[in-house]
Each structure stands twice: as structure tokens, then as C-alpha cells.
Amino acid sequence: MVGFSAHAQVSPFNLLVNGDFEGGGSGNGFQVQAPYNFIGTPPPLTGNSAPGDYAIIPNPQPMNLANFIPGTDHSGTGKMMVVDGTTVGGGQRFWKAGSTGGGVGPLTIGLTYTFSYWKKSVSITAVDAGTSANISVAWNNAASVTLVSGSEQVSFPGTTSVWEKITYSFVPTNAWVNIELYNNNTNPVGNDFAIDDVEVLPPPTPLGIRYSFVQPACPGGNDGSVTAYGTGGTLPYAYNLNGGTFTGNNMFTGLPGGASYEIRTRDNENNIAISNPAIVLTEPVNPLTVRNDTTICQGNSINLQATATGSGSFSWTANPPDPSLLNPNIANPVVSQATPTTYTVNYSYTFARDLIYNGNFELGDLGFATEYSFIANNATGAQRAYSVTNNPNTFEPGFSNLCVDHSTGTGKMMVVDGSTNPNTVVWKQKVPVQPNTNYTFRYWLQTVAMPSSVASIETLINGQPITGSSLTSTLSAGALCNWAQFTANWNAGTSTEAEITLINRNTAASGNDFALDDISFTSSQTCIVSKSVFVDVV
Incomplete structure (x- = not known):
């Protein structure tokens, strides 16, 4: 569950399109209707907005230079929807789910979903409940709607403003659910606000674990690795290897072959998922073979005989030194040492090492993280x-x-x-x-x-x-x-x-x-x- 936008903090599992407003205004994942008036994204902004105006901008202040508080969107670098509150009563909708206002779906009837968004005041004249927005939600095709956290009342901080999250749960009674936001306040003074990172999330799935691994490159090496990817559950995740300490690091390196490893992930609710079966890193096969130990008679010679799969280079040494080892850089030198000697051959070979696990997908749905x-x-x-x-x-x-x-x-x-x-x-x-x-x-x-x-x-x-x-x-x-x-x-x-x-x-x-x-x-x-x-x- 990773890979968020550089400009947004919405979940990749968000069922709404353009919940972070990076994709523009009405018609791009949501709908706004009159009396609200889109005055664009900068430029141009006149700096003198009127009640009912809205814009998709990174900073509220250019919309109304006299009264709006400078600031950023919820992520700190992207855009938000900024609204100059309307004076028209009747619960005028300033945001409807769906590009044509037709709602969000298809959803599964009977399951519990969550709807949330972030809000803040943007006006220095919002000093009390009477001058601050109060945002409600209109629902259609939804039952068991519950305010889980937050308040419909937008805070009134005066010259500063802070993002606050509000979350609801609901159960669809139809495959498509209409969700519409409106402001209960019609005061022309203050009553100006911003929203961002609007989400509808499906029911949480149980915590799970996926993994990939890299086998050690060389015989006797310890450069194998295992990487874990948490799924479902509740962020953030922590991981451990073979019962070690849980940390935020999901990759474990410096591992030898010829051993099995168990990885665990733990979510924010202390649920734990375990890799099953254990992950086995295998010892790479040594491609080199040499002749068996042998005995020769004084004055005789012997072929040392080394072979290897693939292509590479050989280098022989002798202990004690053997002056008859005249061609040490071939596979099969001939020697005639006068004393018992140990001959050692080094074989060097180079290959293209692929670090991707299951890159051809022949193992099925294994070895990678995804937000799909x-x-x-x-x-x-x-x-x-x-x-x-x-x-x-x-x-x-x-x-x-x-x-x-x-x-x-x-x-x-x-x-x-x-x-x-x-x-x-x-x-x-x-x-x-x-x-x-x-x-x-x-x-x-x-x-x-x-x-x-x-x-x-x-x-x-x-x-x-x-x-x-x-x-x-x-x-x-x-x-x-x-x-x-x-x-x-x-x-x-x-x-x-x-x-x-x-x-x-x-x-x-x-x-x-x-x-x-x-x-x-x-x-x-x-x-x-x-x-x-x-x-x-x-």
C-alpha cells in the first residue's frame, strides 16, 4: 500500500476520481452546480472573490487578497478546492461525487465503506461558529451513515488555519451511492473554506504479506536478500526476519544461501502476517571441478585437469611453489613437482545477474507489490x-x-x-x-x-x-x-x-x-x- 502521488495524500484505493483536485474542477471526478461559480485556476484570479465563487488552487490567498489566509493544500505541494461561501440557502451543493454528479460506484451492497475529506477555514473573518462554515453531507442509497470522527463545524482559527479530517461510515443500499457536500452557513462574513483529499474507501481487507527475494550471486556468498510487502490491514507496517525486532525496514540483506527465512509484517492494530511457506535461499552451484587427489612417482608429470561450465579464466598456484608450473593460466597445466604439493585453481567468471523475482510471472501472482x-x-x-x-x-x-x-x-x-x-x-x-x-x-x-x-x-x-x-x-x-x-x-x-x-x-x-x-x-x-x-x- 504505497506509491502515493507527490502532490496528494489520497489512498491508491480511493474509489473517487480526482479526490485530491490535481485533475481540475467540476466534471473531473466531481460536479459543482449553480449558485457556485468556478473562477478558475491561476491565472487569472482577481484577488476579489464574491460569495459562491470557488477555485482549484495551491494557495487560498490569491483568490481574495483582503480576507483569505495564505497556506498550502493538505499535502503541502498540490491543489485544493477553495470556496467563498454562498449566501444562497437551501443546502446548495458545492461538491457532488462523480463527474456528472451521479455518485460513486459500483459498490457492494451491504458492506461498510468510509467517506472522508479534509477541511479548513481560509478566512481571517471566520472568528466564531456564526462566521465559519458548517459542512454537512447529503446521502442517497446509503444506510447506517455514522460520523466516525471529526466535526461538521469548520474551525475558526482567525489568522491561521489547520487541516482537520472528518470521516463517515456508510453501507450502500444500491451499487451507486450519491454523496453531496453543502454548507449550512449563509453568512456573507467569513464562511470561506477549503477541502482536499476526498476519499471513499472500500472495507479494509485482512493483513497479508507478499515478498520477493534475490538469491546469493556466488558460491559461498552472503549477498542474498528478502523483501516483504504488507497488504491490507492498517498502516503503517513493521517487519521482522526470523523473529527479530520489528522495524519499518522491509528489506533484509546480507543473507547466505542454504538457509530458510521467515518474514513477518505487523500493522498498526498489532495484527501479524507470516510468510508461508518459509523462503529458501539456495547455495549457488560451484561451476568448477578438478581431478581427484592423486599420487605420482618421483620424476613423473601429471595433468592437473580443471573444468568449468560457462566461460571464464583459470589461475593455478602451488604450495609449496612449483617451478614446473609454467602455464598457470590454462585449465589443464602439466606439472612434475619433486615434492608433495597442493595445487589450487581460481576460476573467475562473469554473468548478467538479474535481481527481479518472478519477472516473467510464471510463478503466478507472487513476488511484487501493487496497488491494483x-x-x-x-x-x-x-x-x-x-x-x-x-x-x-x-x-x-x-x-x-x-x-x-x-x-x-x-x-x-x-x-x-x-x-x-x-x-x-x-x-x-x-x-x-x-x-x-x-x-x-x-x-x-x-x-x-x-x-x-x-x-x-x-x-x-x-x-x-x-x-x-x-x-x-x-x-x-x-x-x-x-x-x-x-x-x-x-x-x-x-x-x-x-x-x-x-x-x-x-x-x-x-x-x-x-x-x-x-x-x-x-x-x-x-x-x-x-x-x-x-x-x-x-
Whole structure:
């Protein structure tokens, strides 16, 4: 449950579109009707708003220079909805859920959802309850509506203002629920306010745990790692390895092979989820073999005989030194030592080490974090949903059954119905990296339904575009069933970890359906292994 927008603090599981107001005004996830009057986003603002005016802005003060308090949106860097309170009575709605005011949905009848938003006064003339906004909610198709926390009365701090959250719970009686905000106060003095980060959240799911791991690179090495990803429950999460102390760190490094590991995650309610089965890191196979210890007669020679899988280089040494070891950098030197000697060969080999776990998805829905919901059969066409399958059509009826995986044409891929909320994480893994080391990240992307609009996937590492530019870090999907590859190089610099995140920047509800496959993050890795053979001389 990570990957929030740089400008917002709404949950990725928010069922409302544009709850953080970064997407603009009325018609973008919500509706505002007369008598409220949209005066825009800056520029232009006259600095002299009238009752009933509203704007989507990062700072209230430019809207009314004489009376509005300077400040930021709830996140500190984005936009908010600022309202100059109307003097028209009758519960005039200044915000309705849905781009046309038609509500939020589809919801599951009978389950308990939460609705919340943040509010604050923006007027220096709001000095008491009579001059401060009092915001209520009008509901339709909802039962058991309960004010969980907060107050409908907007605080009246005078020359300063503080964001306050108000939360309701409700139970849908219909798949679509109308939620509408109105201000009970019609005083022309004060009565000016801002709202931000409006959310409808589904019922919480039980705490769970997902994980990825990196096997040690070299025989005898201890550079294996395990990364845990909490799901469900209540944030924040804490993690431990093999019963150790819980911390906020979700990656455990410096692990040897030939051992099993158990990770746990704990949520804010002290619920605990445990990896099951245990995670096994295997000892890499030593590719080097040498002849068995042997005995020769004085004055005879022997071929030392080393072999190795793959390509690499050999280097022999002798103890005690052997002047007959004339060709130490070949696999099979011939020696004729006069005394018993131990010969040791070092074998150096280099390969492309891939740090991504289950990048081809052949293990199924394992090894990655996501802010999408797994649905094996998305018959209703729900947004922000995915499955891991070999046929997109088995996930969603409108998807093509001609789109096959990239790896083999018969394997699995991650198939996705794109989110309408911005900045929702499609896929994420965290891996350990070596400082000042070059890495190459790759993945493949295809469109899986007739593309009225195609996915546009941006790659971030540690929260920044992998190339340093959003433009060159983004790949747009192509024609139906045509795989396109993204490739970018990245240098770790001073970093010791890389959190790799894929986000679909397209939020269109129509089209925007895609598949991912063969994700990799590689670097050049060199291993040196050795073995010895003892030659006795009689």
C-alpha cells in the first residue's frame, strides 16, 4: 500500500476520481452546480472573490487578497478546492461525487465503506461558529451513515488555519451511492473554506504479506536478500526476519544461501502476517571441478585437469611453489613437482545477474507489490484490477484471446485493467544494489483490448524517473497484441537499494488495458571460485 502521488495524500484505493483536485474542477471526478461559480485556476484570479465563487488552487490567498489566509493544500505541494461561501440557502451543493454528479460506484451492497475529506477555514473573518462554515453531507442509497470522527463545524482559527479530517461510515443500499457536500452557513462574513483529499474507501481487507527475494550471486556468498510487502490491514507496517525486532525496514540483506527465512509484517492494530511457506535461499552451484587427489612417482608429470561450465579464466598456484608450473593460466597445466604439493585453481567468471523475482510471472501472482486488486475473472470490467494469466480473455471478456505472453507464447503475463486514479502503482519490487554500479532495467508491454486509449507506463527508481526525465522514462503501449520493449540504464550512485516502480500515467476509463511481461534488472556480476588438488610424490 504505497506509491502515493507527490502532490496528494489520497489512498491508491480511493474509489473517487480526482479526490485530491490535481485533475481540475467540476466534471473531473466531481460536479459543482449553480449558485457556485468556478473562477478558475491561476491565472487569472482577481484577488476579489464574491460569495459562491470557488477555485482549484495551491494557495487560498490569491483568490481574495483582503480576507483569505495564505497556506498550502493538505499535502503541502498540490491543489485544493477553495470556496467563498454562498449566501444562497437551501443546502446548495458545492461538491457532488462523480463527474456528472451521479455518485460513486459500483459498490457492494451491504458492506461498510468510509467517506472522508479534509477541511479548513481560509478566512481571517471566520472568528466564531456564526462566521465559519458548517459542512454537512447529503446521502442517497446509503444506510447506517455514522460520523466516525471529526466535526461538521469548520474551525475558526482567525489568522491561521489547520487541516482537520472528518470521516463517515456508510453501507450502500444500491451499487451507486450519491454523496453531496453543502454548507449550512449563509453568512456573507467569513464562511470561506477549503477541502482536499476526498476519499471513499472500500472495507479494509485482512493483513497479508507478499515478498520477493534475490538469491546469493556466488558460491559461498552472503549477498542474498528478502523483501516483504504488507497488504491490507492498517498502516503503517513493521517487519521482522526470523523473529527479530520489528522495524519499518522491509528489506533484509546480507543473507547466505542454504538457509530458510521467515518474514513477518505487523500493522498498526498489532495484527501479524507470516510468510508461508518459509523462503529458501539456495547455495549457488560451484561451476568448477578438478581431478581427484592423486599420487605420482618421483620424476613423473601429471595433468592437473580443471573444468568449468560457462566461460571464464583459470589461475593455478602451488604450495609449496612449483617451478614446473609454467602455464598457470590454462585449465589443464602439466606439472612434475619433486615434492608433495597442493595445487589450487581460481576460476573467475562473469554473468548478467538479474535481481527481479518472478519477472516473467510464471510463478503466478507472487513476488511484487501493487496497488491494483487481483481479480481472477473480472467479468464486470472493474478498473484498477489485474490477473496473472496466459490468456487476457479469461481475465476480462472484452480482452483479446490473441494476445499471448512475451516469454514463450504460451506462458503467463500480468494483465491489467487500468486505474482511473492517478499515480496508482501497477508493479513494484525493492532490491539491493551496489553503489556506483550500472544496472539495466527492461520490461515488455502490450495492449490487450481495442485501444481507444493506450497505457503509458513510467518507470521510477526510488521515487524518481529512471532516466531523470519523465518523458524518456515512459513507454506507451502500441497496437493490439504487439509487444513493445522498454530499456533504460541506471547507475546506483550512493544508493544501496533500488525500489523500482511502474505507474500507468493514463487514467482513461475506456481502453487503457495492457499486459506486462519479462521484467528484469541486471548488472554485470563477477564470481571467483577455487578448488584444490593434492599431488603426493613417492
